[in-house]
Structure formats: C-alpha cells, structure tokens
Amino acid sequence: MKTRAIVIGGGLHGTSTALHLARKGLDVLVIEKNSVGRHASGVNAGGVRQLRRHPAEVPLSVAAMDRWLNLDAFLGPDLAAMCEFTGHVGQVAVAETEAEMAGLAAREAELRGLGWTHEELLDQAALRRVAPALSPHCVGGLISRRDGHANPYRTSQAFRLKAQREGVRFREGTRVLGLVQAGAGWRVETSDGAFDSDVVVNCGGAWGWQVAAMVGEVLPHVDFAPSMMVSARVQHFLDPVVVGTGRKLSFKQTENGTVVIGGGILGIPDLVAETADPVAERLVESARTVHDLFPIMRTATIVRAWAGLEARMPDEIPVIGPSTMVANLWHAFGYSGHGFQLSPIVGSLLADLIVDGKSPLPLEPFRAGRFNEGPVAAHPGTA
C-alpha cells in the first residue's frame, strides 16, 4: 500500500513537493484553501533569480536555475511553454553611487570566496551594454547572467497540471482546520471533512506559521504584502531584470512589452479577507525610482497595481525541513518574498529528505529549530 502524503497549500512549493513525492511513489493529496497559485506564487513579480541570494540559498538557487533552463525536461514542452519563462537575460543589481558599487563588490567577493562565480561586477560601460535604457548616472552593477523571468500564475498552473498528470489530487476551496496525530500518521481536519495521511507537508506560505501552530510549533514571522504595478506596453527596451541596490526596485519588461515594477513596496495585508491592497502613496516612491532610473518610462502609463500575501522570517530565509515538535510533519514555507525561483528544487529536495532520509543539497540552514538557538538576522548584501 502506498504511503499517503497530504500537502497543505497549493502554491508552487506545495505543488512542486507534491509532484516530487508522487514521483517517489506516494499517494499525494494537495489541500488548498483558495485556488492553486492564488497567492504569492501567482501574483509575484515573476523574477527568476540567483542574484544576491543568501549564501544558504545559493546552492539551491543554482540547482533550481538548472531546472528552469531545462524546463522542457522538467515539465514537458507544452507545460514548459505555459510558464512563459525567459532565461539567460540576466538580473542586474544597479549601483547609482560609488558607495553602492562598493557594496556590490563586497558581495561579489564574498560569493567568490564561497566558490560561486555566477555573479559578475559590471563597470559603467558594461552596464550600459547590458541595459542601455538605464539612466547614464548609474555607475555600475552586479549581474547574474543565467537569470530571467516567468509568468507566475501560468507557472503555478503548469506545475499543477504536471502534478495532476503524475497522479497528484487537488482539493481547492478546502481549508485545513486542525492536525491530529493518529498513530504514526495524521488526521487532517478540514472544512470538507477529515483526511488521513502518513505524512503531512506544510507549504502554507503566508499561513505556514498557522499550520505549524496547529501542532504547537511556534515559528516567528511577520506578515507583509509586497505590491507591484504594471505599465501599458512599451516598445522593447530592456532584456535583463533590473533591481535596485539603494532603492526598492525590481523592474522587468515582459515578452508582451508591459513593464512590471516591484521591489518590496508594501501594500496592506488583509488576513481576514485573505487578500491585499496596494497603496497609491507608497507606489509614488516606486514611480519616482523608475522615473529616475529609466528615462524611457517617463511617458509610460500605469495600468494596474496589486499586492500579494507573504510571510517573512527574521533571517529572511525559509523554513525547510522536519517539524521540531512531531514526527512526519515537514515544513517548506516562509520564503520572505523570494520563493518563486526556488520552487523547482525545494520540492525535490524535500521529497528526497522525506522518503530517502537525506537531501542532496544542504538544508540545515533552513531548520525550523534555528529560532530557538539564538538571535537570527538577515544576511547583509542579499535581497
């Protein structure tokens, strides 16, 4: 009889984990309280980036990038095309001052010291070659050349369809209310009745801490609502994704010509209605940044804005690994606003950990217990 797994949360990490568990022969059910990809996975800015990751995330991110760049093999050609992924265009952190440039140089040195060479410094001339539309006052940058972007909602659906093709069942509109231990396994209580399982994986995203709390596991978090806005189509002027160093900016031109502007401007989360709203006064800062950095955008029009729901961990890296409180409960959530690119790999690593007992890449830095071991903080120079 197959081992049963229930994955809580139908975002990309839940779907990816489900897919990889099904490939290992488990009977998998994904329980999603809204719809697959409704939240962070489906509404983020779509950046697929290795650039400026926390050192602990780097090996995962590089492995994930390998999968993104071979999406046909991972999802099959039709579902790969659904993601609208563009790779090898690069993500560039731009420095407007020499001080910012020095910070980028320090980051590059740190990464090189750890044995990674995928981030390269760009002087002013090189920056202009890579992104000629940037304002001439920019002094240089840091680029990760394999990076790119994708359509987050369509990617979420592609992962779901892949998982479904491999036997994963999905229940949408079903809310997990409690986790009750039943022998060595679980009874997962939901708004649509109870479901039994041997293994439960918590991919609850912004609600992951609530799921953990159902077994008495307290994980620190801060709810937040990153917001984005998108312009009308502009004639093609930019290949790489550009991110700010001293200013909040994530800036990309999509295949259809629209420009998506994000970067951490905060909206207002509404956890009761399970939605989030952008704030016009805060988008002003974003508009001014774009105005300063990309002269071509000075006649652009903003068509839409939105915000998503996320949870941030104190050190800005996720919780991945076993529960500290109970057996057969696993966590993969808390991506702090940058989980999208990691989705093809974490599910695979977690499935290896769950079924084979070990992960081919180090997951220790993401252990849930780290918050009880002493103070944690974000790593400087990362985003």
Add this chain to the structure above:
Amino acid sequence: MFRRLHEPETTVTVFVDDAPLRVAAGDSVAAALLAAGIAVFRAAPRQGSPRGPYCMIGNCYDCLLEIDGMPYRQGCLTTVAEGMRIRRPTEHEEHA
C-alpha cells in the same frame, strides 16, 4: 462617416500626424477625428488589428492616441485645444 448638424461657432486648429485640421472647439479629440472622417485610430497590440472608438465615454480604451507628446491618452476624454498635436500610434508603437 459623420456630419455636423450645424456649423461650429468656434473652431481650433489641431495637428493630426502633423497635418493641420480645423475642428470644432469643445469637441473631444475622438469626436473631432471621427468628424474628419478618421475611423482608424490605432492598432490592437497583439494582432495589430485596426481599431477606432467604440463607446465614446471612456470605457473601451480603443480611442487611445498620443496627445501633445503623451501616449496612451483617451481621445474621448480629452477636449481639443488650439495647436494640439495628435498622433495616431502606428502598429507596435502605442507608447513611449
């Protein structure tokens, strides 16, 4: 396609794709272009299909024009003014 029931009391001169055009003061840009027999304002972004105004009250966004250097302006919500420069975006060029 359209004719006026009355001679306009006042007119202004605007430029449509750099060509001067006498239009009735007070008309919206969209109305002025229609009155001048211009039925195609722009090309839709994916297929490039020709488009002109549909609703005339600001809902359909098919009357988008570049007006005085600003792209993406709704012609039906903009009143003509003396010397106004109106450009119809060519295919693929709806914007800055």
Add this chain to the structure above:
Amino acid sequence: MARTSCELAIIGGGPAGMAAAARAAALGVDTIVLDEQPAPGGQIYRAIETVQASRADDLRILGEEYAEGAALAAAFRASGAAYEPGSVVWQALEDGRIGVSCNGAAHMLSAQRILIATGAMERPVPIPGWTLPGVMGAGAAQTLLKACGLVPDVPVVIIGTGPLIYLIAVQFARAGVPIASVLVAAPEIGMTDALRVLPGALRSGRTLLKGLAWRSELRGMGVQMVHGVSQPVVEGSGRAEAVSYTQNGMRHRIAARLVLLHNGVIPSTQLALGARCKQAWDAGQHCWRPQTNDWGATSHARIAVAGDGAGILGARGAASLGRLAALDAAVRLGKLDPARCDRMASEDRSELARQHGLRVVLDRLFPPAAELLAPTGAGDIVCRCEEITVAELQDAVTQGCTDANRVKAFTRCGMGPCQGRMCGAAAAEVIARMLHQSVDQPGQFRVRLPVRPVPLAELAGLQI
C-alpha cells in the same frame, strides 16, 4: 488648485450626482463633484448646457426627456457645490482617500463620505466583428449627437434590443440620418403582449405607449425594422463593410459602413469594486451591482452609490436616489436630524416607487438578447484590449481555471486598460456555459487601484 479634503465627494456629474450635490449643498454639506466630463449632465444629459445655449434646435431631435436635464444642471450650478470637471478618479477607498487625475497631474482628496454616481454603460455587445472600426455602441453615436451635433452621414445599421434602440433610431431619423435597417434581436412585441404578460403594464401604459409610438414614428418615416434577428455578424476587412444575420431561417446580408450595437444598459461598477463594496447579481437586469440600502449605502460605512450605478432605473430614478443619498450623508455628518430627513425623503420615495414599477415592466418586456451576451465562435474576440478569443478562454477553463479571476490571470483577459469593463460579463458567460453554471458563479474580475490607468509621471508627482 484642487481641493485636498471635503465632507462629501461625489464622483460623477450625471442626474444622480447633480441632484445629490444640489441637495447636499443646500443642507450645508461641503460638497465636491468630480466629473470626468468637461460639463455636467453625465451621459443621459450629455452636453445639456451647450445644447440648450447654442444648439436648441437639437432638443427637438433628442426629445423631451433629454431637455429635463437642463433644470437639474442649472440647479446644480447654482447650488454652491464645488465642481471639478475633467477629473478622472482612479481610486475611491473605504477610508475616504480618493485619487484624482486632472490637467496632467494627480492628487489625493480626502473625503468624509463618498458618493459614487458614475452611472451606467451600455452592455458591451461582443458579436463577431465587433472590434472593426465603424462599429460602435448605439449610445456612442448618441453621445456624438448630444455633445457635438454630429450625425452619421452613411447608412447606419442598428442591431440589438431594448427600448433604447427605437429611441436612438427615432432621434437619427428626425435628424435626417439614413438608417439602412434596425435589426432587433427579439420578437416584435405589442401593447396586447405587454398587457397579457404583465399586470403592471397598465400602470406603465404611458411609457409603453411612448416606446410603441417611437416604433410607429419609425414606420411612418419608412425606416426598415426587422424583428427576430439572430446571429448578427459584422463583416469587413480593416473596417465594417457589411452585416449578415439570420431571420426567418434565412441568412441575409446588408452593406453597412457604420454599425451601432445596443443590448441594454448595465451599472458601471469599477469604483465600487475597487473599494471592495459587496456586489449582488441582479437576475432581473442580468447584471452585477453594488449592494445598497434605501439610502444608497454600501457594505462600507463611508461609501454610497446613487443612480444607475446602483441598478438601472433611468434618469428620474437617478435624481431621486441622488437626493436620498445626499439626505443620508447630511444626517451622518450631523447636519440634518433623522426625522426631518424622512420627511424630506418622501417625495423622492414616491418617485422611486413609480420608477421601480416602470423598470420591472421594461426589464420583463425588453430583456437583453441572450445570444448577444457572448460570442461562441472559437476565433471571436471577447477581450478587446488584449485580443483574447473564445477559444483561449475555453482552453483556460479546460486547464482548470474555473472562475473569472483564474481565467484572467491565465489568459490576460481583463488585464488591459479597460480592466474588464468590456469583457468581464462576456467572459463570465463563456465560463458559465462551459461549466454549466449560472452566469454569476464565475464572479467578477478583482479590481484594484488604479481603476483607470494613470501616467507614471503623474504618480511620481503625486503630492503625499
């Protein structure tokens, strides 16, 4: 210099907005009316001041109901309410913060109370070929007549349903416009049909007779009317050239350079949606509208909706609702005691009861043609802005996107500048048909600020 705060902000300068502003100002409420248009009147009384002042002859063409707008506009102008024309509102939120674009600059207005009076729009009519230049809403042509005294000088084909297509045809005919044909996508109804079907029809007799009188007037002028039309298609390469349709089991084609479409009128709900006011599906009018009480109050304490934006009732109903909403605002602002408010409300309440009675009859007699609500051909365009076809929507549903917002996120339908105004209803019809659901089940597209696109430069220059 635009104002940055007020007690009551009214968005919209049509009958509801004008009537509300006049009443509110009279009660001492500090009122601002924000109007997209350059002059008051909304759509139904569009350009009423100009027409009255310099094109009075056109009043004969437009009819006596239109002329009623003059008194409303005059009262509004004299009321002391502040009027900010050319002001596009791109956000109106529950906390009273309103975002406005005017004269190339954006600013925020903070209001204690917000009255959304943005009225209605023609229900989009997404028949095959509807995106061709030369195809417009019938109301669009009416706007050109009112605002500019422009009339078609090529033969016009009018397609659709509803009492308004007879009115528009009559207005054109009176103006000497050549009407090639009026293609009615409904069976021909007469007074006896009405009386048989609806007991209330007798009370609405005057209005019904007027509608039938328009039809007689059209016949008298030799205008061709064809009833029982189905499957209308606009044909042409690059612009409208012909219309083909089915009638009596046969396919017909007529030449048409200008095609006017009309399938009823629906509330404009974008601002209310953007404010997350609760919406209800109105089966009688086949449309969504914000939930409002007798005073126009929505599910948000600070926001009210009056006029056709709260449900189609026509201009007189809109003015009454506007006055009631103004009374309610005055009470909530402490400028009017509730007892006096109730007394002042009674005349408008009676008018509303009359208008509701009429509207029920009209809605039953002139329902929208179901066939015109959404196209069925794979290549037919539903989303004009993004050129999304029926096939693309159906594919999304097949792939598991089983409501409007999922379909929007997957296909881009509704992501263009109109934000679903033109495609939301049709997209829901396509989804509902596939899933064998009632048309309200797919839901409405989620709407957030900006409810209208804003230039980046204006956002960057927003004073905060």
